[in-house]
Amino acid sequence: MIIEKIVTNIKELDPSELESRHKEKVYLESAHLVKRIQRVETDHGRELGIRLKDNKDLKAGDILFMDDENIIIIDVLSDDLIIISPRSMHEMGTIAHQLGNRHLPAQFEEGDMLVQYDYLVEELLQELDIPFKREERKVEQAFRHIGHSHD
Template sequence: MIIEKIVTNIEQMDKSEIEKRHIEKVYLESEHLVKRIQRVKTDHGRELGIRLKEQRDLLAGDVLFMDDKDVIVIDVLADDLLVISPRDLKEMGTIAHQLGNRHMPAQFEGEDILVQYDYLVEELLNELNIPFKHEERKVKQAFRHIGHSHG
């Protein structure tokens, strides 16, 4: 089966519509969410080809296939993350500037900054005394570098 478009996202579906179907999941590493063309396998062994026609990243909860009986959904494996919790605007600005200088992609959840684990950033956070946790956590979208140059 070749998937060329996303049907919907499971978060936008009625709970009753989900419950009447058998759910299969495709588990992806967050870095694979940016791939429009890939071969995957569901947790039930069904092989799929993904070849998206539109320019978009996959997201956790994207429905790849749905009929009256089955639904196939993207799920994301947990990433090794630093969850940074600045206490005030000064700490937020300081760490945002430092992460930007390192070209580190970041995501935000509430007041927290999420970055993929890097021991140098961990050392920096300890040095700056900015609160953080090192944990495994699922993200909904890929960490994406923003293309630019210093020219």
């Protein structure tokens, strides 16, 4: 089966629509959410080809296939993350500037900044005395680098 578009996301479905269907999941690393063409396998052993026509990243909960009896959903494997919890706008600005200079992609959840684990970032946070913790956590979308050049 070739998947060329996302049907919807489970957040958009009524819970009763999920209960009545046989569910299969495709587990992806967050880095693979940006790949428009890939071969994947569901947790039930069904092989799928993904060839998305839209230039849009996959997200956790995206539905690849749905009929009256079955549904195939994207799920994301946990990432090794650093969860940064700055205490002030000054700390947020300081660490955002430092990580921006390294072109390190980040995501934000509530008051926290999430970055993929890097021992150099861990050392920097310790040196700057900015609160953080290391945690395995699922993210809904890929860590995406923003294109930029220093001309």
